Amino acid sequence: MTGYLxxxxxxxxxxxxxxxxxxFLVLRAVPGDPAATLAGSDSSPDAVAAIRHDLGLDRPLFAQYGTWLADAVRGDFGRSYLIGGSVSDLLGQRIGNTVELTLGALLFAITLGLVCGVLGVTVKNRIGQTLLSAFNSLSLVVPGYVTGFLLVFAFAVTWRVLPPGGHESILADPQIGFQYLLMPALALALPTAAVLARYVKDGLEQALGEDYSRTAKSLGIPPRRLLWRHALPNALPPVLTALGMQVGVLLGGAVVVEAVFAWPGLGTLAEQAVTRRDYPVVQALLLFLVAVFVAVQLLTDIAYALLDPRVRLG
Known part of the structure; x- marks a missing residue:
């Protein structure tokens, strides 16, 4: 395993x-000048040029990149153009809330995906199959912000059983925190749950069609035990791969869902930074998302190798 890693x-x-x-390059190619934004619409060209010089934006592009990369390796992502504080501090203030939302959505997605995938194999009547298919299709095609608005209208406006938005730490007050977390996490989780359900169902159908499953049936092993003890573990490796890919989708979707529910996480910070061309904040946010995605993919590959020795031996 060490060699594989x-x-x-x-x-x-x-x-x-x-x-x-x-x-770094894509952000510089986007129209707009952060110096002009900071200076204001009535500022003179000399004032804009002075701000560009103070921010180091008049230096050669590759020199800017080299300085930013060297600082980022040391954990220093610069200072925000808009707020003026350290980007690392800004991320530290918001990252916990986004992680809380993403983990909540991940737990919902895994639970719903496993339940719907198993039901897709065990439910045989036409009505049940139609309902499961409709649920999966709607979860995939309906955007998270639309689901969020529907949930707010149903549970916060019509029935008034959940808060329409905001945040309360689930660690500080689990009951209140869960009420704030439920709707945004569910809106974020549904597309991922539909993807996982499809992988679980396909993996179970393939595993139940293998020779060992037919042998187990002939030996009189109960169908439920065959499903949970034998078929499901063999169906998990592709599900883990899909789950690793979906973590990036969850983090990206959190940007929109946080705006719908006024969730004070990285998504709202990204919205403000993109609008004001706050390069240091946007760069750090995007690099953080890529780093999380790469780390999750690496952990997924390790888990896959542990489940299937052929992977690490190859």
């Missing part, structure tokens, strides 16, 4: 390095 680490660092370069 050592083979995977260089590619992970290579992806991070390439992503940092692409993020």
């Amino acid at each position: 050592l083979r995977r680490l260089p590619s992970a660092f290579g992806v991070l390095l390439l992503a940092s370069f692409v993020i």
